[in-house]
Amino acid sequence: MAQGASMPPARVVPEDDDAQAVGHEPCGVLRQVVAACVYPELLGGLDLPEGAQRRARRVLREMDAGNIGGYNHEHRSLLVPARVARFLERRDGGVPSDPRNIIVCSGTASILPFVFSLVVDESAALPTAVLVPVPGPRLLVAAAELAGAAVVPYPLAEERGWDVDGDTVRWALREARARGHPKVLCVVNPGDPTGHVLSRESMESIIRLVAEENLLLLADEVQQERAFLRDRPFLSFKRVLWEMGPPLVSTVQLVSFYSLSKSVAGESGFRAGFLELVNVEEGVVLPFHVAQSIPRPCVLGRILLDLLMDPPEEGDPVQQALEEHRQVLLHSLAHNSRLLQELLGRAPGICCHPVQGGSRAFPRIQLPPRALRRAQELGLEPDVFFCRELLEATGIALAPGSEFGQPEGTHHVGISLLPPPGKLTQILLALTRFHAAFLLRFS
């Protein structure tokens, strides 16, 4: 691995995309099933409802020796992947999914360096280049660097609601060729921290681009269950690729990520997720199945994941509770997104594109020249300076835009969409008031 891989900068704000830490309730029935699996003596008792007990019995029947305490390799490597594949087929309107191409892992963060390491050739004279969106999750950059890749940023089109612009990507590709051998294009959809959801047209043009340029498309689709607009639903790259038909459908290499943390259950603590490999050559698929070093999820994370994959079943209480949970989550995201538009839309010097999905908004904030000079004197990025002052004045911690990268000369803050509406209103009002005062102070 590359030495001196760059580390994420110190955060001003705790994980604000961590649903339950910012106040979301867990989905009770899922927790009931897991609790019964942990301590099966609860089965037959009075504390857990019958529906959850029935489901837990099914889970335990699938465990080695009927017990979650062993490695339970088959559960991870065969049983859950088969259920995930059926789930993806339903999600994608019938596009077939092969369980052998589903890798159950302990979340995106720890599997990403392994994925990159299979593509990066550290012994080659030219470094392997990986293209990442800016703004985008810092994690992609850290993992690619850890695997020894040269990271080449491509800017998202803020003026078009953070869409991916083909010409910009091609321009970045030329840059990448100057520095190395470009092999991977990372796309984040729904966007993080940008909160955009890609249209089918954008996705098709990205797919054509990776096909022409012979790139692997790494689709960070972990926020897929947080797209809340009826007229901009989440579409998977796999589905769009499938619907584009031959020849692309059988040639474009795609890796897509799903995470329990960003799922409707929002269970970050359980550390589980999966990735699906599409058109990826056998030599790359094999290591995922046999390498002992791949971070494997805890059996309880897998059980939760498995519960989320269940097909809808009339009258099943676990399903029903999960569906209600989903509706509450989507409703709350949509409501918060309207709040953002209302409260930031009328603030001078703040501009926020309508959010379509995901966990964050990424409004642009105007910082006056005198504030930029003051930040420079302090040796701080201007947005970090702004966020620190905000924190000191109001107690509110927002993520400075430089943590995710931002277009040259612009400044942004990341705002979580996940807090309860009352809390978010407080945050937004404090931000707009503080920003107005900040403009005056440095005018």
Place this chain on the structure above:
Amino acid sequence: MAQGASMPPARVVPEDDDAQAVGHEPCGVLRQVVAACVYPELLGGLDLPEGAQRRARRVLREMDAGNIGGYNHEHRSLLVPARVARFLERRDGGVPSDPRNIIVCSGTASILPFVFSLVVDESAALPTAVLVPVPGPRLLVAAAELAGAAVVPYPLAEERGWDVDGDTVRWALREARARGHPKVLCVVNPGDPTGHVLSRESMESIIRLVAEENLLLLADEVQQERAFLRDRPFLSFKRVLWEMGPPLVSTVQLVSFYSLSKSVAGESGFRAGFLELVNVEEGVVLPFHVAQSIPRPCVLGRILLDLLMDPPEEGDPVQQALEEHRQVLLHSLAHNSRLLQELLGRAPGICCHPVQGGSRAFPRIQLPPRALRRAQELGLEPDVFFCRELLEATGIALAPGSEFGQPEGTHHVGISLLPPPGKLTQILLALTRFHAAFLLRFS
């Protein structure tokens, strides 16, 4: 990372060091605490005893928003490491332990490549060499190769009960220097699959050797809670190093591993463990704390780990149940080890050193020349051939010695120490009968 890292061979036998999969009961009270943390509505109910509920309340108070559903970074990075450090100080008779040097991880398998990657320099002209014991866990080899190291085996001294022999290690070091730059000596104690426990004298000579040769000592001590002989207790390398005093105590670099899977709880499914870094330079410690890509354990694995770290407390039911669980485990291991000696000791052509700890015995089995030729015709290692024939004839699956490596020209099988005694007796009787018939058949 190195391309084409070697993969573990297909196993003839499932994970026979997986306590609960081979029939060990989970420690009920630990499961009760975890279940209550998963579904806190159980608190105050009738299904869980009061002691477990009290302990669960304490755990939940330490969670962000009182809920296990978030990332709970502080729990992992501050709270559990502090408790682990106190645990290690008690284990080592007061040798101080600094929480900053404790890294909580999701088990040994997934953190090992990261550890090696911090030591291996892939851009150097000479490959970094890592010395591993033979026989030893295949995992060490796979992880070192994945990180791009040149793996150099050093044989354990079978004739001295699989002790580590300093002269042999020095001989291997010369070999390592011919192939690269040796930086790491891996030692497994209690041994796996060999079941030996190192004496203080052996450990002191290993420590002097790594000091002289300027190697990092990587101590796989995951089986530490399975040393069952009163007169050969497990001693940690850290303690022995400490007791050797200056100058070694402040210069020898040591990394030691602990695993929930091999702990007294034997909870492999929960994927948690930790490592302690001793005298390791700041530049190597830092990435463990900040790299986002380190596989982090599920919150429930951390909770279990935390419970195991608790100091003994008079009258605490959780502690008491755990202590009983420990006594049952050690008694069963000691009993099984005696069974092995009795039943294999009188079998001609089978030789087994007394087991002192760990999860396996590794008896040597004589295979007649005609059997070796037959195996060669079939393209199989002789011990794999033997194990396959055994499996077909008796339904009993043992691990062929070649999976762990073995001295040139010798053949062994790995036998789990963990099954219930009745089951182990069956296995051993079937093995000795089959082996006698096998000797006849190929004589």
